[in-house]
Amino acid sequence: MIPLNYFVIFSAILFSIGMYGVLARRNAILLLLSVELMLNAVNVNFVAFSRYITPHTIVGLMYTIFAMASGAAEIGVGLAIIVTIYRGKQTLNVDEIDMLKW
């Protein structure tokens, strides 16, 4: 059996890579992709803990299903917002999308 720590360390690394992406990218679509990486790291953690610590209850798996559904809703709304902003401002650079600052 694969040690549980392998999964935990793997998802910690994946989460940090996604975090770097969110902080360092300035294209809005790449930001969304990095957020998806972080979400996946969290989901792997949920499933791993659920399967290793309480194999007979499936609470963690349920949580993963709901996280996936809200992730899908999030990326749909995010993309719609990005398309709307691009129509208005002709840019996807999040450094230039600062209309709410004034």
Place this chain on the structure above:
Amino acid sequence: MTVNGPTIAFLILASLILSAAVYIVTTRNIMHAVFVHLLALSSVSGIYILLYAQFIAAMQVLIYAGAVTTMVLFALMLVKPKAGMEIALDNQQKGMAFATAGVFLSVLLVVLVPKVWATSQEKLTPLTVAKFGKILFTKYVLPFEMISVLLLVALIGVLVLASKEEE
């Protein structure tokens, strides 16, 4: 360290996903980033299969690898910048971002690596979809309905946002 089939499969999948993730956050070509994202998300479903969570693996392929990547590709094709318009994909705070993520990761590793979890000693068995569905529609029926409402609201919101008239 134990060397057996599943562990080797896990290490291969993990290195594939992590290198794909590093490629996504460093590449200069956004189309390549989306396709490599597809590779990373499909490999995550392999990780779920190693955890004997086949239903989650199927959902991962359907929702993330299928729907989400297709949607991002569509949006990207629709809003693709005009030819010759070169935009930088990174901002000026790359160093700070790297330091922040690095500190976060090292704190996590310092805490997690020596940790011994109270794992159950039983062998993992596959979860049947029947059991899954039964629990989803009895104990978790209220969250299930709420997530349906959330998805409906998101659907309507996306339609309203994306079909806005030009002023």
